[in-house]
Amino acid sequence: MSSSRRVVVTGTGALSALGATTEDLWIGLLSGRSGVRRLPRFVAAGLNVTTGGEVDAAPGDDIDRDRKIAYRAIAAAMAEAGRDPAEAGFVWSTGLDTFQVGAAGFTHRAAGACFSALAAPFSSPRRMIATACASGTQAIGEAFRLIRAGQIDACVAGGSSVMLTPFYLIGFAGLQAIALDRDDENPSAACQPFDRRRRGFALADGAGALVLETLARAQQRDAVILAEVIGFGMSQDAFDLNRPPEDGAGAELCMRRALADAGLAPTDIHAVNAHGTGTFVGDLAEAAALRRLFGEAWKFIPVSSVKGAIGHAMAAAGALEAIVAIRTCATGIVPPTVNLNEPDAGCELDHVIGKPRATEARTVMSVSFGMGGQNAAVIFKRINF
């Protein structure tokens, strides 16, 4: 591969339940803290799900909340990279929300309006990715491919989501995907990825943005390179609208495609940032896929999920998780899966439990598996000079 077409990350921005910066997210994860909490407005509404990973950067009833949260993440990433929107493409995922309920009541407001407002300052392509929970990872992968193919030199990629509303809480409860309240439990422990007590995800708001550009351009600018993007894979389960096959075949397929794209063998991966939602079937399928992918090496490849700490930020999830994977690349530190205490039978992996693990990890895979069956995996690598 020509060096001019190697793709690197030079900026990140993250807003999550752990805070309004990438540093907040990373430090919070390393401390084993959960930002998921009980939200009084949902208690007052009498919902049976009252916890969530709320972002405090914009009021919960602000109709423009989606754009404000996304904008802050994008601005932070651009500032870190030192790039201008006019010289970068934009590949961004949001939900497909159709209305907002704010202080003024019910308002028709398609998610596309948020995307269009965010995208306008950027150069083309400006693509809005909509593949459910895989969207954020696919946005990064598509941006990577566009740059590697020589179509653009730089791109902002990521996603944002503001679905922490009664509509979605009730809806996901109906889909048996979300963790219902339990009186005997700390609200911050609502989401327990891979744990034998898991009972669903905690819904969250959030935004994650990455600046991708060619290695050549980054070097020319003396930019700080956070990681190299070396592979992307995508697949479709073609199985069911809201659950994966138990054997995780589609998840495995997308990871194998990412490895092939990167020219790597499975054992070249040093750590995995898992999708790890805390749903019963989803975690089983993911663990099965990872064990089959790695063979016996699964016992030695650390796996971590951030969703116990920040909840499931839907279209933003993949981007926030990619940012964590990049930090792991840079530092070798794998954060713990918050709220994972006793891995369930069938969820056996080399889980990072209780405290961060210092490793030699330099090549990290981040994966996302969408509710409708779209799966995406992206591989990052530490770059040394």
Added chain:
Amino acid sequence: MTYLVAAAERRDLAAVREASPELWRQVRRYNLPVQLALAAAHEAGTHAENIETAALISLAPCQAGSPDLYRWGELVVSYSPGKRLGEVRVNPTHTLHAVDNLALSAFAIAHGNHVYGLGLGGAAGQAWCGLEAVLERLASGHETEALLMAGDQDSIERPGAGLGVALLFSRLPKPCAALGIMPHSRGKNVAPRRGGADKMSALHSVSKALPLGRLIKLIAVERQRQAEAHAVRPHAAAGVSELLAVMAQHRRGRLSYRVPVEHGDGVDQVTVVMERL
């Protein structure tokens, strides 16, 4: 090289209900945009060499939602403080519509397609990104065929009329079979502004098949940033439908189709370059 192999449009689901009960059984649980997209996609997909291995690119609706969904939202807003909101139920499919590009997922499931899927859309002008993605995927050599599908409704206030469109492309030269393309003049086949659904309804009666029967190449999607932003009419399918109508009337040679600004993203002037051999 990228060839347009087949195209299909759907505005009316009555024919699906009557003629394809199995397809109707598959799609009836979805909202109108997804039903229309799937109906068109299934028709165009019948012309594929192997739809299981075609790249799938699906445009989510810009005018999303359904009457049921909006009734739910209004119910929530009007709910009296003394009652528990948790007693209100949501049809799970409504939730999935707001999370997932359901036409993509449902089509992949129906056809056992495990290869590349790209969900785009929800914002104005993404259809042209979809055509760009078709060119990229087929040029990359990963797949031989690519299916672009889109569905939308005319108005979120007055759902009930809409448009689904699907285009099948191939790297291999095959004559194009255009199915159900509406013969209309440029500028008329667009989503009306809010409250203008009657204009669209008036066009339904003129729909008929236009077999093209010639090789049609998709050559490029060109973009030029406009000096100033333009107002748009966000609609996932209308712009592509109009492109097809123009292509159907184009007799031979290269066509540089300048996308009307209302079908763009408000930022770029988009030109789709095609050729009818």
